[in-house]
Amino acid sequence: MLHETVIERFTIIVGKENVKYDNASLLAYSYDSTAQYQALPDAVIAPRNTEEVSQIVEICNEQKIPIVPRGSGTNLCAGTTPLEGGVVLLFKNMNEILEIDEDNLTMTVQPGVYTKTIFEAASQIGLFYPPDPGSMHISQIGGNISENSGGLRGLKYGVTNDYVLGLEVVLPNGEIIRTGGKLAKDVAGYNLTELFTGSEGTLGIITEAILKLIPKPETTKTMLALYHDLEEAAKTVSAIIANRIIPVTLEFLDQPTVKVVEDFAQIGLPTEAKAILLIEQDGAPEVVERDIDKISALCRENGAFDVTVAKTVEEAQALMTARRAALSALSRLMPTTILEDATVPRSEIANMVNAINEIAEKYNVNICTFGHAGDGNLHPTCLTDARNKEEIARVEKAFEEIFKKAVELGGTITGEHGVGAMKLPYLHLKVGEAGIEVMRNIKQAIDPNYIMNPGKMFARNKDEVVNE
Numbered sequence: 096m097l098h099e100t101v102i103e104r105f106t107i108i109v110g111k112e113n114v115k116y117d118n119a120s121l122l123a124y125s126y127d128s129t130a131q132y133q134a135l136p137d138a139v140i141a142p143r144n145t146e147e148v149s150q151i152v153e154i155c156n157e158q159k160i161p162i163v164p165r166g167s168g169t170n171l172c173a174g175t176t177p178l179e180g181g182v183v184l185l186f187k188n189m190n191e192i193l194e195i196d197e198d199n200l201t202m203t204v205q206p207g208v209y210t211k212t213i214f215e216a217a218s219q220i221g222l223f224y225p226p227d228p229g230s231m232h233i234s235q236i237g238g239n240i241s242e243n244s245g246g247l248r249g250l251k252y253g254v255t256n257d258y259v260l261g262l263e264v265v266l267p268n269g270e271i272i273r274t275g276g277k278l279a280k281d282v283a284g285y286n287l288t289e290l291f292t293g294s295e296g297t298l299g300i301i302t303e304a305i306l307k308l309i310p311k312p313e314t315t316k317t318m319l320a321l322y323h324d325l326e327e328a329a330k331t332v333s334a335i336i337a338n339r340i341i342p343v344t345l346e347f348l349d350q351p352t353v354k355v356v357e358d359f360a361q362i363g364l365p366t367e368a369k370a371i372l373l374i375e376q377d378g379a380p381e382v383v384e385r386d387i388d389k390i391s392a393l394c395r396e397n398g399a400f401d402v403t404v405a406k407t408v409e410e411a412q413a414l415m416t417a418r419r420a421a422l423s424a425l426s427r428l429m430p431t432t433i434l435e436d437a438t439v440p441r442s443e444i445a446n447m448v449n450a451i452n453e454i455a456e457k458y459n460v461n462i463c464t465f466g467h468a469g470d471g472n473l474h475p476t477c478l479t480d481a482r483n484k485e486e487i488a489r490v491e492k493a494f495e496e497i498f499k500k501a502v503e504l505g506g507t508i509t510g511e512h513g514v515g516a517m518k519l520p521y522l523h524l525k526v527g528e529a530g531i532e533v534m535r536n537i538k539q540a541i542d543p544n545y546i547m548n549p550g551k552m553f554a555r556n557k558d559e560v561v562n563e
């Protein structure tokens with residue numbers, strides 16, 4: 096509980112309407128999109144500008160009150176669950192596109208702008224902001240930057256980090272710094288822009304970002320390849336890349352996922368296929384034509400029993416929308432959906448898909464798999480029921496084994512969803528204890544009072560390290 100004088104100080108800064116501490120508000124911000132994590136904050140505050148953020152942070156630092164910056168709460172790693180209480184910071188009043196600079200091809204935004212709004216604003220003037228997490232209709236750019244989110248176009252265009260040129264950040268002591276800028280090159284000191292990108296709200300608060308835009312591709316084509324055998328689909332992914340073709344999108348859905356998505360989206364997806372690949376290429380028309388022909392041939396050579404290219408823009412959009420709906424569709428089936436994002440080198444996709452299926456069978460749990468196959472980024476998704484403690488124990492064991500397998504194959508425990516509280520016990524598998532210690536030292540230097548999003552990424556003290 097916060098002392099009433101502290102609440103009063105917050106209220107003076109942001110106004111009464113922007114400080115909430117009634118039960119309904121606290122409950123609403125006690126959880127995010129991650130199953131099984133919930134904790135009440137003490138207050139929910141929506142500052143209106145950077146100066147107000149800075150003043151609030153100063154008070155929190157002085158009083159050692161935890162701060163959990165929160166975008167739309169769509170993260171899947173318990174990244175915004177206020178595990179130690181404190182203040183949840185919202186950016187609903189900081190949601191403006193501040194500038195589009197067509198000479199420098201940049202867009203300057205506040206943290207609360209929706210990803211889709213950024214994409215659309217760029218698109219309207221013939222420019223392109225590629226990062227497109229499946230949640231882009233509702234996710235905010237501050238959340239995307241803090242998770243370094245990927246998306247369906249990651250294979251060709253990279254992830255959020257590749258489009259962040261500069262940041263304004265409020266540090267845990269209330270100081271405001273600017274990193275990077277509208278620059279194609281900048282090697283002045285440590286790369287602080289990259290340090291804050293993907294830092295999951297543990298180092299500071301992003302209050303402004305300069306994003307890179309690129310010219311909009313001339314044309315796009317979307318196609319679907321169907322397989323009777325899951326491994327053949329996985330092998331096609333490697334074959335496409337090995338043939339020096341980098342599609343924009345190279346998505347994989349297994350049969351259980353296809354069935355559920357079709358039931359949800361009703362667009363005529365082939366539910367008889369054991370696996371499908373959804374592939375998109377963009378660029379100059381002649382290049383797209385050539386690549387799509389080559390990819391079609393590779394799909395057939397590697398066992399696809401059917402390959403179709405979308406005939407209209409609407410047909411293509413329906414396919415992409417259906418893919419984006421995969422998680423929402425799956426979550427209708429059981430009370431609890433646990434979605435993971437084990438990631439391996441592309442060449443190991445087939446081995447990883449097989450391993451996931453074997454592990455699911457071993458622990459007798461229901462796992463559907465889909466994901467950004469071209470990035471080696473799979474989303475094994477477990478449909479379960481958190482009330483069934485015995486089953487949940489098996490699910491946890493299964494995922495632990497999946498993470499270990501991913502790392503064994505040269506991969507990582509998370510390709511885009513972040514560590515948060517959920518993957519904290521597994522971070523050492525990827526970076527080792529020495530790697531965690533480096534991160535802990537960085538945190539200690541920037542946030543000595545440990546107020547920024549505590550309980551996320553790694554434990555506060557070495558001795559507290561939670562091994563799996």
Ligand SMILES: Cc1cc2nc3c(=O)[nH]c(=O)nc-3n(C[C@H](O)[C@H](O)[C@H](O)COP(=O)(O)OP(=O)(O)OC[C@H]3O[C@@H](n4cnc5c(N)ncnc54)[C@H](O)[C@@H]3O)c2cc1C
Pocket residue numbers: 127128163164165166167168169170171174175186206227228229230233234235236237238239240241242243244245246247295296297299300301302422423511512548
């Ligand atoms: C249906 C669905 C599909 C998804 N698809 C994808 C996908 O394709 N690719 C992908 O990478 N992820 C995906 N996600 C995960 C999630 O949407 C992303 O992580 C997204 O970037 C989170 O944005 P958000 O606005 O909801 O942020 P939140 O969930 O609110 O916050 C995420 C993290 O950012 C921090 N944060 C938020 N704002 C700030 C700020 N201004 N300053 C400092 N820290 C801040 C928070 O503390 C937290 O650690 C998906 C999630 C769902 C539910």
